[in-house]
Amino acid sequence: MLHKIAGTYCKSIWNILGLMCGFSIGLNCFEKGLSISHIGTIVVNHEAKIGENCRLHVCVNIGTGSPQIGNNVYIGPGAKIFGKIRIANGIKIGANAVVNKDFYQEGKTIVGVPAKYIE
Template sequence: MQEDPAARNKWEVFLLYPGIHALLCHRLAHALHKRGFYFIARALSQLVRLITGIEIHPGAKIGRGLFIDHGMGVVIGETTEIGDDVTIYHGVTLGGTGKLKGKRHPTLGNRVVVGAGAKVLGAICIGDGAKIGANAVVLSDLPAGSTAVSTKAKIIIKDC
């Protein structure tokens, strides 16, 4: 509750915040996934996506204190690892960059903040206390305490 100044009480957060609903269901789906009930875990995560607009793969490892603010459009991939006390805003993708097997999604340290619309892609590491600005596209490791911003597009092939 301390993360959201609009939250009036714990009941409001528990009953009305889709981020809480998605995380509670993810805990169950993750437990099922770890025990080999892959289909049931995946079905639960897809049902939660339909209800909340937040897609968390049941294989993702999430620490304590994750706060998903607003949440609509958040995607957290299968091999993502998220540390403690992380904040993620709406429209964030923690995704892969291809169809490789194995570790292909980002690892976020503790106390990381990921701004609205940011895309953090690939098997990269985001250090403790790092901040990622709104709509930033991050494709390489970020050191602890750093801030990453910008979405400036770069033309790589000119077709004329």
């Protein structure tokens, strides 16, 4: 019984802090090392799985479909990521990119609507 009360309390605090900072981030989506560069609108679906040392900027939306994002991924301002997709380790996602397909090449940069690799 006590653990249910504690869990409810923690979720309430999590939601209040999210409202204060403009975040809506599901619990346990991120591994260690998350970096959020600015206070502002960030939405992360509770089914998404994001690896270690991810850096997020303002107005990022990681939406439905359970995206799986690797380690050391940079997600630029305004990026939208959705669908049942996988993103490799070390990918850099440019500002306002719309990512709706898999990207398997590690350490590359993707930009555009829809997103694609650049050299």
